[in-house]
Each structure stands twice: as C-alpha cells, then as structure tokens.
Amino acid sequence: MTQTKSDLPQGTLDLLILKVVALGPVHGYAIAQRLDQVSRGVVQVPQGSLYPALHRLENRGLLTADWKATETGREAKFYRLTRTGRAKLETETAGWLRLAEAVGLILKLSEGDAS
Amino acid sequence: MSWWHRLFNRRKQDEELEKELRFHLEQHTSDLVAEGYSPEEAARRARVALGGQDQVKEMCRDARGTRWIWDLGRDLRYGVRVLAKQPGFTAVAALALAL
Numbered sequence: 702m703t704q705t706k707s708d709l710p711q712g713t714l715d716l717l718i719l720k721v722v723a724l725g726p727v728h729g730y731a732i733a734q735r736l737d738q739v740s741r742g743v744v745q746v747p748q749g750s751l752y753p754a755l756h757r758l759e760n761r762g763l764l765t766a767d768w769k770a771t772e773t774g775r776e777a778k779f780y781r782l783t784r785t786g787r788a789k790l791e792t793e794t795a796g797w798l799r800l801a802e803a804v805g806l807i808l809k810l811s812e813g814d815a816s
Numbered sequence: 817m818s819w820w821h822r823l824f825n826r827r828k829q830d831e832e833l834e835k836e837l838r839f840h841l842e843q844h845t846s847d848l849v850a851e852g853y854s855p856e857e858a859a860r861r862a863r864v865a866l867g868g869q870d871q872v873k874e875m876c877r878d879a880r881g882t883r884w885i886w887d888l889g890r891d892l893r894y895g896v897r898v899l900a901k902q903p904g905f906t907a908v909a910a911l912a913l914a915l
Contacts, residue, residue, distance in 0.1 A: 728836075728839070728840075729836060729840055730839070730843040730844065748840065748865055748866045748867060748872075749867035749868075749871065749872045749875070752833075752836070752837065752840075752872055752875075752876055753872070753875035753878070753879040756833075756879040756880055757879040760879060768832075775839060775842070776835070776839070777836075777839045778832070778835075778836045
C-alpha cells in the first residue's frame, strides 16, 4: 500500500517526538518505528532528521537521556521527558489542535458562504 | 548531560553519538534480516535509510548549540599559545599585571 510521505515541518516533528517519548522512555530507533506504525506509514521520519531533532530537544532541556541495556544486551540511549518537556507538549498540542480545527473550518468553506 | 557538561565533553559526546547511530543501524539491519533480506542487503538498506553518517553527525553537533562556544574556546586557546611563544610576552604580561 503506497501512501504519500508527508514532509514534516520541524516544529511538528518536535511535537510528535515529545508525544512518543511521553508514553515512556524510548530510544531513537523505537521512536522512528512508532511514528511510522501509528501513522500507518504516513509519517516516515528520515532518520537523518530524527537524531538532530532528538539532540536539539535534549539541548533545550525538553528531553533527558540515559544509557541503558536492551534485551539484546547492547546499550542504547533512552530518552524521556523532563517537566519542561511535558509542559511544552501540553501547550503545543493544544495549539496544534486549535490550528487544525481552524484550518478545517476554512477548508470547508464553499462558494456562497457568508463572509 | 547538563549544558556545561556538554560544553566541555565534546569527545565523549561524539563517542556517544557514534554509539547511538551504530545501535540504530544494528536494530534496523536485524529487523530487515527478520523480514527476509540477506545480511549484506539488510546492512546496505539500513545504511541508506540512515543517510550519510557524517552529515547526520554534523547536524547533531549543530543541534547541540554549544558549537560556537567550543569554536571560540579553541580560538582563544590557540591565540594564547601563539602569544606565549613570542619572546617578551611573559615579560610584557608581568609588567602589565604589575602596573
């Protein structure tokens, strides 16, 4: 099943990363997979965008990270939200949903609608 | 790492980034092998999906935001080394401090 891949603006990618990480500590590869699976293939983050985004969010204090062993025995860098990150996720989500609703309303306008 | 740790631990950060990207490649490769690709083909596809590693590393370093401070620090240290090699520098510095 082919879907058109969406190119995400940076702010949107950041928001989606924060959301996935909010669900529990997770490493970069798992974040990419989760985004792909949940969005049914629409959101496929180029991995070259994912890691700079993660490092940017960590640098800004929205994420923090620890190295932990995985089931395979190898160590991976697990990210989790900071308190600031959680607050940011809430405000950005509310803003995004408000915007999406507004865009939807405008797009549903048809000719002859009262201005 | 706190921001000041990140400032002074560049080599450690680079090693960690390398380790992080390597883990990603290995995970992706083993998933592709599980899907039925040969190990070589899986490794190749995983590398392609990740993109040029040098480029990714460069972008991560830029994303850290401490880069300009690192460059400044390096420039300052270079400047001090050059000055210190010039004869009479120590004398002038001592004189300036004594005034």
